[in-house]
Amino acid sequence: MWQSWANLSKPVGILAYLGSREVVQDYDAIRTALGYEKIHFLGVSYGSYRAAQYAATFPERVGHFVLDAVVPHGLSIEEQVKDDIIAVNRGLDRADAFCQNSDTCYWHHAGRGSVQAAWSILLAKAANGTLAACDTPVNCTSFIPEWALQATLAGLLAGQPDFPQLLELLAVTYLGNGTALASSSPLTLDQVWSLPIICQDRPIPDKSFAGFQKMAKIAKSVDRYTIYQSMWLSFQLIGSVWPYAVPVEKPTFLNETLLLVTADFDNSQPTEKSTFLWETQTPHSGLVVRHGEDHVSFNLPTQASTNITKQFLLTGVLPLEEDSTFVTVYGPGQRRRPVADPYCVPTGFQAGDIDSL
Known part of the structure; x- marks a missing residue:
């Protein structure tokens, strides 16, 4: 697959220059062309990785930055695999909690x-x-x-x-x-466009099959319900045959005032990853924890976390500390409490739940 993409891409070798390091250079070129002194940034999911990359590369250009559903720099693949497995198991608990509250x-x-x-x-x-x-x-x-x-x-x-x-x-x-x-469908462009960026961002420390088996063993050690699915375990496998040299990934220590947003039951980017970045690399930033699920909070218009995000994007002022039914807000330097019990937080529309039936 990689070789075919390399052969079809123009100019030749462009795949080796599609990492976040290059992407944020493009962002800053756009800023320059538009004449802005600083930029405001809403980075969601892997966009949070690029937001942190931009802030670390151009700290003097940072305006109001929100990182929603954080993918952190500097967290080992082992820890990311473990977090993924813990989160997807927690998601099944959340499904059971929803069931207990739904008579259908x-x-x-x-x-x-x-x-x-x-x-x-x-x-x-x-x-x-x-x-x-x-x-x-x-x-x-x-x-x-x-x-x-x-x-x-x-x-x-x-x-x-x-x-x-x-x-x-x-x-x-x-x-x-x-x-x-029993049904299955082929991969779509929407599912694969990010693979070159991720592979160029994240070096695989051990590309051998033994290295993959080691990751799989780590996954199984925390897999309470034998779901055995991890996005980063897949990236370990896909990245093991990436044909280009990858720069060493370094933590991003960000002294700017940022706002990080996460959901307790985000099964795509586990909430532990947001906590890791907030506690280890952003000493002056706030953390908003939404007590529901869903990957990315900002696109849920009725959520308290969405209003908080909008206010920060407008003002750059961190929200006041808060601990309510739907959201908890932490200030810089605090320690986050454990993830909420899935049976003790709301379910349904007010908690952001989708119901197609």
């Missing part, structure tokens, strides 16, 4: 932990080759493999999870109709 959920009356128990049953069937990929298991000759079931659940929990849909799909499969989870 198949396991609503079965009590806390019933969704996780059902998942274990489905996983066991997939592992022994008996999870039928048909609308009825009788005389079915097609079966869902364990890895496909794991990947499907992780996909349903990623981004902005639609818990009613997720719970419906699990229930239909649990009752014997596996067609809903």
Whole structure:
């Protein structure tokens, strides 16, 4: 794949110059062309990585910077893999909490932990080759493999999870109709455009298969529900055959006043990553923790965290410290409390939950 992309790209060798170090040079060229002394920046997901890169490269140009769903500099791949696995397992707890609060959920009356128990049953069937990929298991000759079931659940929990849909799909499969989870689709451009940037940003310390197995072992050590899916474990594999030299990644120590935003149950960029950057590299910054899920908070218009982000982008003034039902705000130098109990925070629309059903 990489070789074909290298052959098709113009000018020749451009793939080696698509990292965030080059991207932020482009950002500053745009700033210069527009005549701005400073810029304001809303960096979401991997955009937060580039926001931190820009702030570290051009500190005198930093205006009001918000980093939402942080991807930090300087956190080892081992820790990122571990955080991913912890988060996706926490996402299944959150799905169960949603089920306990929704009378349309198949396991609503079965009590806390019933969704996780059902998942274990489905996983066991997939592992022994008996999870039928048909609308009825009788005389079915097609079966869902364990890895496909794991990947499907992780996909349903990623981004902005639609818990009613997720719970419906699990229930239909649990009752014997596996067609809903048996489908797959090819990668799209939207899913792969960022790969060259990420691979050029992040050196892989051990590109051997043994190195990958080491990462997989770390993942399994914290995988309570055997979901075994990690974005950074995938990047470890993809980056192991990246054909270009990658500069050493360094932490970004940022003395500017920034605002970091995270969600307790972000399964795509775990909240631990925002905490890591806030506590170790941004001594004058604030942290906003939204007590819900969803990857990226700013696109949820009714959330308290969104209003806080807008105010900071307008004024550059950190929000007052706060600890409420939907959001907790920390000031510089504080220590963050543990991630909220998934059963003790709100679910539903006010918490940012999507409901397509």
